[in-house]
Amino acid sequence: MPKKLLALCLVFIFTITLHSQNNQQKTNSQWLIKNTNVxxxxxxKILKNxxxxxxxxxxxxxxxxxxxxxxxxxxxxxxxxxxxxxPGLWDNHIHIEGENLVEDNLAxxxxxxxxxxxxxxxxxxxxGEKVLSWRDQINSGSLLGPTIFTAGRxxxxxxxxxxxxxxxxxESELHLMLDKLDNYKVDFIKITESTLDGSLYTKSVLAAHxxxxxxxxxxxxxVSIETLIDNGLSSIEHASYVLRLGSDENEIISKLNSKEIxxxxxxxxxxxNFNQEKAISNYKKLAKKGMTVTPTLIxxxxxxxxxxxxxxxxAYLQYLTKRFTDNYQxxxxxxxxxxxxxxxxxxxxxxxxxxxxxxxxxxGVTILAGSDSAxxxxxxxxxxxxxxxxxxxxxxxxxxxxxxxxxxxxxxxxLKKSDTMGSVNEGKIADLVILNENxxxxxxxxxxxxxxxxxxxxxxxxxLNNMLEIAKNKKIxxxxxxx
Ligand SMILES: [Zn+2]
Numbered sequence: 014m015p016k017k018l019l020a021l022c023l024v025f026i027f028t029i030t031l032h033s034q035n036n037q038q039k040t041n042s043q044w045l046i047k048n049t050n051v052x053x054x055x056x057x058k059i060l061k062n063x064x065x066x067x068x069x070x071x072x073x074x075x076x077x078x079x080x081x082x083x084x085x086x087x088x089x090x091x092x093x094x095x096x097x098x099x100p101g102l103w104d105n106h107i108h109i110e111g112e113n114l115v116e117d118n119l120a121x122x123x124x125x126x127x128x129x130x131x132x133x134x135x136x137x138x139x140x141g142e143k144v145l146s147w148r149d150q151i152n153s154g155s156l157l158g159p160t161i162f163t164a165g166r167x168x169x170x171x172x173x174x175x176x177x178x179x180x181x182x183x184e185s186e187l188h189l190m191l192d193k194l195d196n197y198k199v200d201f202i203k204i205t206e207s208t209l210d211g212s213l214y215t216k217s218v219l220a221a222h223x224x225x226x227x228x229x230x231x232x233x234x235x236v237s238i239e240t241l242i243d244n245g246l247s248s249i250e251h252a253s254y255v256l257r258l259g260s261d262e263n264e265i266i267s268k269l270n271s272k273e274i275x276x277x278x279x280x281x282x283x284x285x286n287f288n289q290e291k292a293i294s295n296y297k298k299l300a301k302k303g304m305t306v307t308p309t310l311i312x313x314x315x316x317x318x319x320x321x322x323x324x325x326x327x328a329y330l331q332y333l334t335k336r337f338t339d340n341y342q343x344x345x346x347x348x349x350x351x352x353x354x355x356x357x358x359x360x361x362x363x364x365x366x367x368x369x370x371x372x373x374x375x376x377g378v379t380i381l382a383g384s385d386s387a388x389x390x391x392x393x394x395x396x397x398x399x400x401x402x403x404x405x406x407x408x409x410x411x412x413x414x415x416x417x418x419x420x421x422x423x424x425x426x427x428l429k430k431s432d433t434m435g436s437v438n439e440g441k442i443a444d445l446v447i448l449n450e451n452x453x454x455x456x457x458x459x460x461x462x463x464x465x466x467x468x469x470x471x472x473x474x475x476x477l478n479n480m481l482e483i484a485k486n487k488k489i490x491x492x493x494x495x496x
């Protein structure tokens with residue numbers, strides 16, 4: 014069969030499947046996941062022999078006893094004995110980006126579900142308005158994909174390196190842009206520091222915080238982490254910044270401000286002067302102030318080990334269009350001309366950053382698992398990169414029960430949604446992933462997805478494979494069309 018025809022057939026079969034599932038819901042919206050092991054992410058324990066009763070998209074009961082479930086039709090009863098039910102996974106840092114990648118991004122939404130990711134936090138992009146509209150369409154049920162929380166577009170300085178940001182040079186522009194984001198009804202504010210000066214950056218954090226927003230951001234070179242947290246910064250994106258906490262940050266900043274050293278010399282100092290004990294004591298201090306960090310290790314790792322790992326044959330490339338992966342050259346290009354010494358330092362730095370994750374977690378810092386998957390982030394694959402990120406946390410020495418929190422309840426807590434999302438409990442939204450293996454023994458079990466329940470629908474392995482097949486064919490179709 015020609016590939017195009019095959020793709021069409023699959024879309025057709027899949028639509029029929031979804032359609033019949035929707036029809037079933039009209040007649041009976043109850044579902045039952047039977048005889049299963051519920052992974053309680055709060056206690057890090059397994060609750061054995063549980064039955065999870067779901068009505069439309071809510072968990073209405075979790076019981077141990079074999080109650081009478083006669084009103085749940087046999088076709089809506091899922092036997093999940095010897096399986097493990099976890100909350101739907103959250104990727105807490107992605108970018109749905111690329112003005113010319115609209116179809117490409119849309120085709121990846123079902124792929125997230127197939128990987129067990131039922132919620133994503135989009136940390137701003139040049140597709141801001143589109144992402145906001147997709148968020149609303151997914152919420153209303155007219156589009157199938159993970160629940161999206163988004164910052165829309167991010168605040169930056171004038172002529173930054175980013176496309177499609179909201180660039181400001183003074184406080185009145187800052188307030189105009191915040192008005193714009195108010196109108197967009199964004200879920201949080203994202204601020205980065207490519208050209209945004211430290212003092213306006215700090216004012217932006219405070220202004221957004223005073224409007225009641227959660228504020229996620231990078232750390233400008235001439236402001237301390239503590240100052241930003243005191244001004245209302247809610248989360249630090251990328252653990253590379255926390256290496257600063259192993260030195261006397263204020264001392265280095267004052268040298269920078271007096272032009273005694275440059276930005277890159279400051280970076281070198283943070284790395285050379287790094288003292289682990291000092292860092293840990295600062296983590297404890299900032300944990301008390303409610304610090305949250307999204308480490309996004311995988312992106313840094315992919316770049317640091319580019320010379321050792323050949324990604325040509327990565328299986329995931331079957332879902333990504335040529336136009337999508339063409340963007341990978343941007344970061345590769347920026348690294349061209351690096352000396353062997355610089356390459357080695359990149360690896361050493363990556364290792365040190367990764368080591369900080371379990372130490373921050375032990376100190377009480379809230380860790381959010383986020384992949385930073387984006388067209389611009391080389392070999393950080395949408396959906397698949399989250400499970401890689403979790404594996405890197407495990408390799409760094411974090412316990413599976415703590416890792417699972419970073420990709421479930423912590424994201425919900427951060428966005429103040431933990432009353433309805435993030436764990437398997439009565440009354441919560443039924444975003445559930447059924448795994449073949451126990452993720453509390455080895456976090457890589459999140460790759461063994463048996464089925465996903467989300468948006469009031471159950472997708473078994475066959476449905477999920479169909480979703481992946483459709484995404485694969487869409488990639489072929491888009492590449493052909495653009496030749
Ligand atoms: Zn990012």
